[in-house]
Amino acid sequence: MKVVAFERSVQGTGASRRLRNSGKTPGIVYGSKDPALVIELDHNALFHALRKEAFHSSILDLEIAGKTQKVLLRDYQMHPFKPLVLHIDFQRVSATEKVHMRVPLHFTNAETSAAVKLQGAVVSHILNDIEVSCLPADLPEFIEVDLSKIEVGHSVHAKDLTLPKGVSLVLHVEQENPVLANARIPAVKAAETEEAAPAATAAPAAAPAADAKDKA
Structure with missing residues (x-):
């Protein structure tokens, strides 16, 4: 699965809030020998991707500035009651490391x-x-x-x-x-099943009474 992201130039609580208000989701990419990179993604595309099972358990192709790297989804935070992705974390993976x-x-x-x-x-x-x-x-x-x-x-x-x-x-x-x-x-x-078992064994007991009535 392919994910398109953009490098984020500003950080902080206020910057993240403005980013979310503009329909973007802040995130981070970390791992391997490269430094961690703060990114932003289109919220609607990300929200729908998160609803797919494969997005959570597959190697993803993350494209940033025209370059693609292999990553795994490692964590994400949702708003307590709104359908809003607050933040997302990706981890770089190496083809030779488990x-x-x-x-x-x-x-x-x-x-x-x-x-x-x-x-x-x-x-x-x-x-x-x-x-x-x-x-x-x-x-x-x-x-x-x-x-x-x-x-x-x-x-x-x-x-x-x-x-x-x-x-x-x-x-x-x-x-x-x-x-x-x-x-x-x-x-x-x-x-x-337990109730039916005693009832089945008790049924023949009624037969003698019927026989006695016939003899009378």
């Missing part, structure tokens, strides 16, 4: 699992993204989590993922092996 990045998880095939189709289980997504390490060229836009074989009472963990080539879990995620999703029978459904 990056740590949170990548979205896309859950698939839950509806075809036996837990859902045959047992009426509900699959809960515990995490929506996960932190990985890889070279910029290997960074995936998302990682798929296949739920077709999930069983009731069982969970899918981070180590169960099939990661793309060149991508690995960061050390602390691998050690913690967090739960990504689980399958559970809803409490209401479980209670209904």
